[in-house]
Amino acid sequence: MTAVIKANGLKKRYGRTEALAGIDMDIQPGSIVGLIGPNGAGKTSALKAILGLTRFSGELEVMGQDPRVARHQLMRDVCFIADVAVLPRWLKVGQALDFVAGVHPRFNRERADAFLARTEIRLDSKVGQLSKGMVTQLHLALVMAIDAKLLVLDEPTLGLDILYRKAFYDTLLNDYFDGDRTILVTTHQVEEIEKILTHVMFLKAGRIILDEAMDDLPERYREVLVKPDQVEAARALNPLHERELLGRHLFLFEGQAKETLAQLGEIHHPGIADLFVAKMGTGRATAGEVQS
């Protein structure tokens, strides 16, 4: 199958700062990819390059097209939600539906209407009168009614309460994702999307430092709650990360055999957040961000 997104040495500079230091990507159709990194790691730069919203150097193909050349043609097959509240406040809900129906050949008005009917959003309300959560619902309704091949989400649930956040991903998974479509999502709330992802990428200072299928993670990464007398032995095995939890030591290993680790203590599968902290390796500041 041809890749939905293929990047080769993708670079982006803002003046002296290098936002993307040459990243490679190969995203296949039908995957849900989480792009995770601390603030300033280059997530938004990567998405903007993919969407043709910014200049870059290196190779990048989205659905076989160069987004620099063919942005508006690309937008027939690509949808994106760039965090909450980019819908203008003066726009009425009905106008938003009319407008998208008018300019987008793949928009299905009935589908959007049906989705909105399940919410408390009224067609004659202005966006400025809706709550943040409702604006996101409206944007999601517009996007879900578009028969697109790639959906790009940049912090789609930032600032929403937990009910809206959960509903957002539930809807996305149940009503939108059909196995052929591809979703690329960046977020700080790693735990929320952990279960829906098929692939995960970590971005640190403009570089991709982890690119794995979710199914491969348990084989590759193991977390061990090491017995007190085995701590030195564990350290000798070159762990990725070590932390103390209620007086006991938790070690994270990459690529160590299950049998070896079983002698040290209890083995767990690390969550993405734990893996993220270990990989970023910069201590608490980053960890706090990831869980915020």
Add this chain to the structure above:
Amino acid sequence: MNRVKQTMQSLYWLVRRELWEHKALWIAPAVTGGLLLVATVWGFIAMVSNPEAAAIFNEQAVPQLQQSGTADLAHGFTRAGMALLYMVMLVVLFFYCLDSLYGERRDRSILFWRSLPVSDTMTVLSKVLVALLVAPLIIAAVVVALEVLDLMTAGPIVAFGTALTYGEYFQPLAVLSAITGALADMWLLGLWFLPYFGWLFLISAWARRAAFLWALMPPLGVGLAEYLMFRTTGFFRLIGEHLALPFRGMSEQQFGFRVDSSGVLTQAGAAGPDLTGLSGLAEPGFWIGLSVGVVFLATAVAIRRYRGETA
């Protein structure tokens, strides 16, 4: 759906979108027109309710009107009213153009608009169409509505209160010809003023903040610098002459004289009804201005292509 049809449909919705957002485009002329009508009706009521004033009107104005034709008068009043509405519209359009590519970056809605399959060229084109083509149409529509209201309010008052009959007051064809004539003139004027519109669009696409100041400061700066260095005012004169150029034909044709570049009044030939006339197209200033305007607009499109939200 074929591509041309989708393009035209997109353009239609883009224009509608502009009118949703910028309600001043139709509210300002509607309110101004409404005030004009109220003033007219009020004036007629004041006249017919005062026997002396009505008598003077009947003795002095009515024979003259009947002689020279009320059609010409209706035509003239309509043209004058539309000229006033156009002035109001130019003020609205100044702020409209300046906000058109700046506001969407300020409120970050550009991220939504650009997530749709609409090219930057189309978006800018739709805004130019609103300024050049649709704004005059709005004025024309407002005036058509005013004429209908006028015939229902001011007309009967005049017919009942003075010697002028309703049939003489009722001049829809003259009004209609004035409206179509003014519409053509406003469209033509839009092309004359394209460099100024284009400049405002360019600043709107480019400025990160204070678009208003950026629109005014560079031209003022150039003019001032020229004056300080050479004690000449060539730049301001150039702009002033270009702005006045389309109206030279007006004074010539409407009032029978022309002012040449040295400021000398000369008598000209026959007076015609046209405001600007297509004869203005022979002026090189028109074509130079048009090219400058197109360059500004093309630059605005190129800037929007990679300009994200402001700060």
